Amino acid sequence: MSLRLLKGIRVVSIEQFISAPYCTSMLADSGAEVIKIERPGSGDPRRSYDPKLGPEDDYLSGGFVSYNRGKKSVELDLSDPNDGETFEQLLRDADVFVHNLRPGSLAKLGWGADELRKRFPHMVVCEISGFGVTGGPYAKWPALDSVIQGMSGLSSLLGTSPAAPPGLAPMGTMDILAGVYAAVGILAALVQLERTGQGSHVDAAMYDIGAAFLERPLTLHEFTGELPARGQDNYSPVATFQTGDSAWISIVIPTDDMWARTCRAIERPDLTNHLELDTSVKRAARMRDTVVPALELWARGLSADECLSALRAAGQPAGLVQSIAQVRACPQLAHRELFVDVEDPRAVHDDGRHIALPRLPLLFDGRRAEPGAVPRLGAHNETTRQPESIVGHP
Structure with missing residues (x-):
């Protein structure tokens, strides 16, 4: 049986890149209806990222698929009055609204968080940004994952020695952490909504989250005044060692x-x-x-x-210390059914092997998430604009 813990929850999200899409993918995997609002004609920039599978005019992007399974894609230009009306209709029946655009960008179009909270007091509004929406000296700075890896202190600890250049984790560490924390915030706010009928505003700043993620180095620094250095840990006897077969x-x-x-x-x-x-x-x-x-x-x-x-x-x-290929072929992860075939006819190699990616890595009463299909751009434009799809969602 597939996971449907959030069945009946509607999420509307203006999202791009990783942080908000990862957040809403967790909600979609848990059974929520997620409507992804995209720029007409081009959509989420990660739709065009390499590597790709399928024909040139209808390819599947490896940079898009894992964060966007099971969602509905709707193209809207919020500067267009007709699209603005459709957006408002979607929000009327939404439980959650998420976005990771620059702070203030939606307010310029009349859809700022304060306005949304006034018009839809029942709704949870979640904003994911680099430095938060409460102001501060960095509030207007643009931010992506590698920026926050550096500023949070993570890069200062990645590398072989204090003399080596600072490193960057080869995946969207801070983006994904921001998505996870935002999802936790949304779920907590939904509990309050259930209890009181009142929505909440969730302000998820990647910089806050990145710094909090480095809890241990910050704690050591607070207790000792010492500066943690790359490639060494003065308080934890941790290491790797090589075996006779070069592993x-x-x-x-x-x-x-x-x-x-x-x-x-x-x-x-x-x-x-x-x-x-x-x-x-x-x-x-x-x-x-x-x-x-x-x-x-x-x-x-x-x-x-x-x-x-x-x-x-x-x-x-x-x-x-396993390679990525060893992780993919791991019998324990196979037993746990972590990797699930991507539901898309393009997600197949030339030799017939299906693309399989990790599901939501949790089981509830033995049940796993069953991620849905990858939406083509605008695949739900017409169905979502129909009155019956707006007034009553499952």
């Missing part, structure tokens, strides 16, 4: 108990109570020059599977 294993040894288990697994009881390794902080300081060499000396004649089996048998958590 890599990730390990963290935060407690004395785990350190004793690790020493038993690698047959180095002499290290258990070593004076330079007998606390978590000491082990963190000596990971590179003592702990990792000891692990790799033990692992030199073993395969990754043998190393992992020995560590797990001793009760020490450890994991293989």
Whole structure:
């Protein structure tokens, strides 16, 4: 049975790129009706992103599909009076309105958050932006994911050493986090709506969310005054080490108990109570020059599977550093049915293999989300404009 926890909830979203589309995709996967408002003729810019499948005049974009399954696509130009009227009709029966345009852009067209709250007091209004909608010195700055990765401090921690250039995570980390937090805010506001009949305004700033995501480095800095540096962690004994078959294993040894288990697994009881390794902080300081060499000396004649089996048998958590191909082929994720075929005739390789992407990664009473079809641009223009589709949604 597919997941329909939000059946009966209508979401209208003016969205583009990742943050708002990811937010509303979570709601759509949970059973909400999501109407995606797009620019006439071109739509969401990510519709044109590579890689692509299908014919040149009707392709499926790899940059669009995963955030937009199960939605309805409607083309509207809000500067056009007729389209503005259609937009208003959609909002009359909406429970949630989401957008991730620049702050103030909708207000110029008469659809700012304050106006929406006055006209539709029952509605949850969620705005996702770079720096929030309450003002401040950065309020008018444009922002995309990599900008927030840098400004939040994340990039300052990604890299091999303090001397190495700052790094960027190779996916929309901050966009997706913003989408997840916005969805949490919307769900909390829907609970209030159910209890009181009153909507809410949810202000989701990517910069706030990115900084909050770095809870641990900020906490360490607050407690110690120290500046966390790239490529090293002075308070957590975490590392990767190489095995005899050239694989890599990730390990963290935060407690004395785990350190004793690790020493038993690698047959180095002499290290258990070593004076330079007998606390978590000491082990963190000596990971590179003592702990990792000891692990790799033990692992030199073993395969990754043998190393992992020995560590797990001793009760020490450890994991293989997997490639993306290994993740896609993982038997545990297959058992959990994480990857679901994309519902679109274009989502097929030349050899007949279907494109499969992760669903909402939660199960509710054993039920999983069943993402719907990928909407072509304007696929629901006519049906959504019909009065019966506006007045009474499922």
